[in-house]
Amino acid sequence: MSDAPRLLVLWCPDWPVVAAGAAVGTPPLAPAAVFSANRVVACSAAARRAGVGRGMRRRDAQSRCPELVVHQHDRDRDARLFEPVAAAVEQHAVGVEVVRPGIVAVPVGGAAGYFGGEATLAERLLDEVSANAGVECQIGIADGLFAATLAARRAAFVAPGGSAPFLAPLPITELDQPGDERGELVGLLTRLGLRTLGAFAVIAERDVAGRFGRDAIVAHRLARGLSQRPPLRRALPPELEVTEEFETPLERIDEAAFIAKTLGERFFAGLARHGLACTRLAIVAVTASGEERVRLWRCAEPLTARATADRVRWQCEGWLTAAPGDRPNSGIVRLRLVPEELVGGEALQLQLGAMGRDADAAERAGRAMVRIQGLLGPEAVLTPLLDGGRTAAERARLIPWGDPRATATADAPWPGRLPAPSPATVFRQPVPAAVRGAGGREVECTMRGELTELPVTVAVDGEPALPVISWAGPWLHRPTLQAGSPPGVARMQMVLADSAANRHRPLILAVTLGPNPQWTVEGIYD
Incomplete structure (x- = not known):
């Protein structure tokens, strides 16, 4: 049974493009796209027909559609021009909630009862927005904001209690909605073979909590048709x-x-x-x-x-x-x-520089960091930056406090890099290990990325060998071959059964390719 309230969601397709076009007078049917940091954040239907898509670089988008009208992303403009739409909805329904510019949500119960049904309410809202705001929109109704938003994109009315069956066949990529930033999680779930929301929903919640982070737990609730978070049951000051x-x-x-x-x-x-x-x-x-x-x-x-x-x-x-x-x-x-x-x-996940509970904490922290640098030098205060790289150790680099936090190589393809999630512990110096198959034979990895034996046990740094429960990989990396350079390495994720500690030990291991392999442990997952 869903704990999510029944909502009507009114969605204005491609709202950033619509708002940008309205602000400068672009013809509504012209192919257009809105860019932020040189990447497409929204595009019109005409641009999509020409091959333009969200996340595409500007050069690639313009090469596919030379007549593309380019707009810069402006969140203030999107919100300002969306107010007439919200006001038009408010003419027929109370409790209008702006989810983000382009989407409003309305509790269904009272308004639907007053107008004689959900379908009648939806028709009135469509007519009101079209007449007074002059924009096209679609409406969906379901239990919960997430399901209702996806229903609006399909102009569907989901029966009460039917959000979970409605969501089940939809692709897992629906979890990555604008503003949610779940692209990395969706990529990981796809690699694990979970290609629909239903396939993700059937996993036990305790297993999701044990394997993934907080964002995955929220996504799992959404895939099951539940509210994003359980209600807060405490008296409010x-x-x-x-x-x-x-x-x-x-x-x-x-x-x-x-x-x-x-x-x-x-x-x-x-x-x-x-x-x-x-x-x-x-x-x-x-x-x-x-x-x-x-x-x-x-x-x-x-x-x-x-x-x-x-x-x-x-x-x-x-x-x-x-x-x-x-x-x-x-x-x-x-x-x-x-x-x-x-x-x-x-x-609420706070970052360094947004710490504390009062408004001046970030400024005080910044002044303290700068003072320490003045006394001990710029390298005395470092902050981590996630960048490009193949290994977990290469992806994290430290930069002096106050330096620009622009990534240098994060967008590079990095063939052979380790997929998400990243390990909790990364060793400065890899720890030696021994990986053996059936009969105690040492496991090798060929130049084509094939293991000579199925891994059965792993002994880390001379400790007793532990049995292998599961493994993934190998992922190959062959550097440019030069005289005397190694032929390459392969990386694998393995889960060991540690019966003495009554727990599992997930590891990242690397092995040199070819005969006489050298196995090392590069990181450990929590």
Whole structure:
């Protein structure tokens, strides 16, 4: 039985392209794409027919479609121009939640009962958005935001309790939605042979938790048709709301941007003091004439201070720049942030530089790092950066604090590199090992990547040999051959049964190709 609420999701296809085209007057049927960091983040249907796809480099996209109209990604523009769509939906339904620019969600129960059914409600919303906002959209209804969003992309109405069967045949790539950043997880699941959401859903939750990280647990709940997180069952402190009043009414966008930053930091700090994080935020504005505007923002991940400030800024900008008949009658004199849905603060992964619970912690930490560098030199404070490489040790490099964190070789193909996930422990110097097959014969790897024996036992650094439960690989790497250079190496992932410690030991091993193999352990998984 699903624990997810029944939602209607209205989806505007390719919204970043639609918003960019509306801002500059591009013909709606022209092939167009929106780029960020020189890669496609969204493209129109005409561009997709020409072979352009999300994640493609600009040069490749333009070579496939020379007439492609190029736009730069602008999240503020997308949010500002989406406000009329959300306002149009709000004409017929209460509790409208903006998931992200291009997608709004509405609780179905009350509105569907008032209009005489879900289908009638959907028709009214389609007509309202088309007439008042002038954009095309699709609607889907299902239990839970994830299932309802995928239903909207297929214009499907899923029966109550039918989200899990609806999701089961869909490809596993649906987990990698814009903004979710699950591409690495999806790639790993695909390599493991899990090609549909149903194949992932049937795995026991304890097995997923033992093998993958937190993001995979969330994805597993979504694949099963459940809510993204279990509800937070604890009494909430009453002082979590944040209110700001203005003597001079707020009417300018630059003033709104400054206020949004301050409010976002205060709101985030208040939640952090109670060990909480917000996933659904209500932004309430009161004007000088007494008019009240309310907008809900639903978030896939718990809001940080910056993400909160972004949503406050987007919403204020959307209100203040709306058409004359839709904008407030006067300036804003009060802004209030209300946490509508909360999760435990452990769901929010903070990085170095965003530590602490008050708004100035990041700045204080930065000043402290710079002072240490001034006393001991730039190399005294290093931060890790994940870059390209074949081995786990090569992928992580340390750079001085404050240096640009641009990766140098992460996009290179790196043939023979180890697939995700990365090991928890990586040795500076590989540890010698002995891998043997049936009868105690040493296992070799040929130049073609074939093992001469099936691995049966592994002895690490002279310890007693442990039996091999499972293994994957080998992955070959042959460097450019020169006189005296080694012929290459192969890497494998193996799981050993350690009966003495009553646990399994997953390892990364490397072996030189050809006769007289040299086996080493490069890393250990937790």
